[in-house]
Each structure stands twice: as C-alpha cells, then as structure tokens.
Amino acid sequence: MNSKTLFTRLLCCLIGWGTVGVVYNYTGRPTDKAHVLAPSMVDNAFFFAPEAIWFYLSFFVFIPLGYLCCRKERVRPLMVAMQLCALISGAIYLLYPTTMLYHDYDVSTLSGRALSVLINIDSPQNLLPSLHVSLTLIVLNALWSTQQKFHTLLYSLWAIAICVSVLVLKRHLFIDIVTGTATAGGALLIVYITKYGLERNRR
Incomplete structure (x- = not known):
C-alpha cells in the first residue's frame, strides 16, 4: 500500500467516523423526555459481565481496520454508509430519545x-438504534470476501463478539441490536442503489 492510498483510506475513515462523532455529540445530551426501555426475555438471558468491556472496546480497532484492510473500491462506500448510519440514528435519537x-x-x-x-x-x-452494532456490521460488510474465507470468518466472529458484548455489558438492549442491524441494512441499500444508479447513467 503506497502513501497516497494510505492517506485516502485514513481520510475516509476520519470523515466517516468524524461524522459519527459529531452527530453522537450533539444528540447524546441527557433529556428528561427520554423513554426508558424495558429488557426483554432475550436481554434477561444474558448475565452481566464487566469482562466483556474488552470486546466492546475492540470496536475502536475494528472500525479503522475496515478502512485499512477492505478492497480499495469499498473504502468510499464504507465512508458514505457510516455517515448515513450516523444521520439516520441521529434523527431517531432526537425524535425518540431512549x-x-x-x-x-x-x-x-x-x-x-x-x-x-x-x-x-x-x-x-x-x-x-445501536451505532455500535450498525457501524460494526457495515465494516464487516466492507471486509467480507468470498476469496479470503479464513479472514472473513475471523472478522465475522469478531463482529459477533462486539455485538454480543453490548448485551453482556448491559449497555444496550436486544431491540437496539435489531434496529441497529436494520439501520446498517438501510444505509448499505441506499449506497448500493445510488452507486448502481450512477454507474448505469455513465453507460
């Protein structure tokens, strides 16, 4: 990887993750209007374990790893998908704080x-929705490769560990994971449709 390629990847990571940081900062201020979510049967099935913090924090390694290790043509779509996740989640945080x-x-x-x-x-x-989950899933999507099955398996297990850690740490509820997954799917769908449309117009 040459210096120009590395710079482009790091810049996209900064822009994508930076958008998440800005949105999270301006929508995360405590409010009395926040709705208290009750745990479900799935949540109660997980025992609290502070040791899960290390899997939870590994998220902050997994995200930049996605930008550095995914295929070159997936870097910009990853950045845009991350921005979309932030904007969609931010709108929900403002309209329905939980x-x-x-x-x-x-x-x-x-x-x-x-x-x-x-x-x-x-x-x-x-x-x-859980940004921890949605961002993990869009990075996993960027890293996914049918040619490198062993790496894909490792990335998948890592992503699963991160998503499960939010339940074990009791930082999120199962409904947050479900909606986070839906947010990731929606963001990726928008990116795919937009990219397909642009490529079709160029022909």
Missing part, C-alpha cells in the same frame, strides 16, 4: 475500572 436502567458493577477490578471510564464518556441515552 435510555435504560443500568447494571451496578464492581470498580475494584481492571474490567470494572475500564467500564467506569467508558461510562464517564458515554451517553446514558442514544440506545436505539
């Missing part, structure tokens, strides 16, 4: 301290 009752935890352990740091910088709202 929160939940969070689990108590022990801060004497390393995992507990790491979780405490996360909670101090994370918003107690912006649950539905």
Whole structure:
C-alpha cells in the first residue's frame, strides 16, 4: 500500500467516523423526555459481565481496520454508509430519545475500572438504534470476501463478539441490536442503489 492510498483510506475513515462523532455529540445530551426501555426475555438471558468491556472496546480497532484492510473500491462506500448510519440514528435519537436502567458493577477490578471510564464518556441515552452494532456490521460488510474465507470468518466472529458484548455489558438492549442491524441494512441499500444508479447513467 503506497502513501497516497494510505492517506485516502485514513481520510475516509476520519470523515466517516468524524461524522459519527459529531452527530453522537450533539444528540447524546441527557433529556428528561427520554423513554426508558424495558429488557426483554432475550436481554434477561444474558448475565452481566464487566469482562466483556474488552470486546466492546475492540470496536475502536475494528472500525479503522475496515478502512485499512477492505478492497480499495469499498473504502468510499464504507465512508458514505457510516455517515448515513450516523444521520439516520441521529434523527431517531432526537425524535425518540431512549435510555435504560443500568447494571451496578464492581470498580475494584481492571474490567470494572475500564467500564467506569467508558461510562464517564458515554451517553446514558442514544440506545436505539445501536451505532455500535450498525457501524460494526457495515465494516464487516466492507471486509467480507468470498476469496479470503479464513479472514472473513475471523472478522465475522469478531463482529459477533462486539455485538454480543453490548448485551453482556448491559449497555444496550436486544431491540437496539435489531434496529441497529436494520439501520446498517438501510444505509448499505441506499449506497448500493445510488452507486448502481450512477454507474448505469455513465453507460
């Protein structure tokens, strides 16, 4: 990978992820109008474990990895899909802010301290849809390759671990995962239709 290609990939990552950061910052401020979501049977099936924080935080490695390792023609679509996820989620956060009752935890352990740091910088709202899930899935889509099956399997297991960690940490509910998945699917569909339309017009 030459320096120009690396710069382009990093710039797209900065723009895509930067959009998420801006939207999250301006829509994550606590409000009294937030709807408290109740856990479902699926949520209650997962036991709280602070150790899941490490899978949760690995999200911040998985995202830039997607930009650096996906095929060149997928970098810009990944950036646009990430921006769309941020805008769709941000609109929902403003129109229908959500929160939940969070689990108590022990801060004497390393995992507990790491979780405490996360909670101090994370918003107690912006649950539905889960950006943690939607961004993970669009990155997985960018990394997916039928030629590199072993790598695809590793990326898939990593993505699943990240998505499950939000339930084990009790930072999100199952409905947040479902809506996050739907958001990712919608963003990818918009990108695909737009790209297909542009390519068709060029012919």
